[in-house]
Amino acid sequence: MSARGKHRLTRTSSPLLRGIVATGTGGAALALPLMGATVASAAEPTGAVTSAASVASAASTQHATAKAGEKAQVKHHSYRVVKGDSLAKIARDHSTRGGWKQLYADNREAVGENPSLIHPGLRLTLGAKSADASKGTASNQNPTSAHKSSGENSTGRAGSGVTKTESATATTSAPSIEAAPVAATTYTNDLDGWIRQSLDIMAANGIPGSYDGIYRNVMRESSGNPLAINNWDSNAVAGTPSKGLLQVIDPTFAAYHVAGTSMDPYDPVANITAACNYAADKYGSIDNVNGAY
Incomplete structure (x- = not known):
């Protein structure tokens, strides 16, 4: 019996060698370590998913x-x-x-x-x-x-x-688009249009006044003539005649001129807005003016 011991295999600690030696007993013993190696190398595409x-x-x-x-x-x-x-x-x-x-x-x-x-x-x-x-x-x-x-x-x-x-x-990315400008409010080139435009400018600047108050004073002062001028009263004698629709003298026009309007005292809108600005300061509103002011 001791003679058989010479043919015994030396025990090895390597799992891989044990798998190879076991091939004589059947293919299943070898398949287990090989499958484990295949599964271990399969985890790869995580970075691509994150990207x-x-x-x-x-x-x-x-x-x-x-x-x-x-x-x-x-x-x-x-x-x-x-x-x-x-x-x-x-x-x-x-x-x-x-x-x-x-x-x-x-x-x-x-x-x-x-x-x-x-x-x-x-x-x-x-x-x-x-x-x-x-x-x-x-x-x-x-x-x-x-x-x-x-x-x-x-x-x-x-x-x-x-x-x-x-x-x-x-x-x-679309090309830049230039928006069409909004149609501006238009006014007729007559007393009605001048008053309405003046009222819009006055509203924007916090100057009180109504259509009727402006119209009533314009008709008394100039009869609606934007080029009217007074060359005979005390202001004229002093060298500063009253001008325009609401008969404003140059110093008053300059002091109460509304920014954004013409600097010409004969300009109808500039004349009305300056006069109404002056009337608001002195009388509270052009609506309170019922005579020479």
Whole structure:
């Protein structure tokens, strides 16, 4: 019996060798360690899934940014001056933030040094600064670089996904659209139109007065003639004759001139608004004036 011991295999601690030695007893014993090795090497595509999610999130961010840029551009539009316009009227009709002063500041180069003198046909830019600020905020964001940094990894599929996303978002970026200017309120070139335009300017500047109060005083002072002048009363003797629809002397016109209207005292709207501004200061309203004032 001791002779058989010479043929016994030396015991080994290696599981792999034990699997190989067991081949003589059947294929099942060898299959178990080989299957375990195959399963252990299968976990690979986690990075690609994470990258795809990052690309989708970055694409959504760029799409929102493009929308914000388009809105900012729509707000920025131009307006062509028509007869009867003033900066105050245009600012009011278009709800310009900052009123006529901001409108003048944005268009000083086009208007010139006198904000009260604008001519039909002059093109003004409305909402310039607010639109520029919005566009600047949108342009400071760089979603393309975010896509690249989140999409870069060792797999080729993630890289191709970034390229497709950039191409798709570039296609959705629309060209700038210039909004059509809102039609300006027009006034007839007669006493009725002058009074109505004056009332709108007065309302924008907090000056009280009514159509009837203005009309009644105009008819008494000048009979509706915008070029009327008094060359015989005490003011005329003093060298400052009363002028225009509401017979305003030059010092009073200069002191109570309403910004955004003409500096010409014979201009019907400028004359009415200055006179009503003076009457509001001295009498509370032009409606309270029933005689020489």
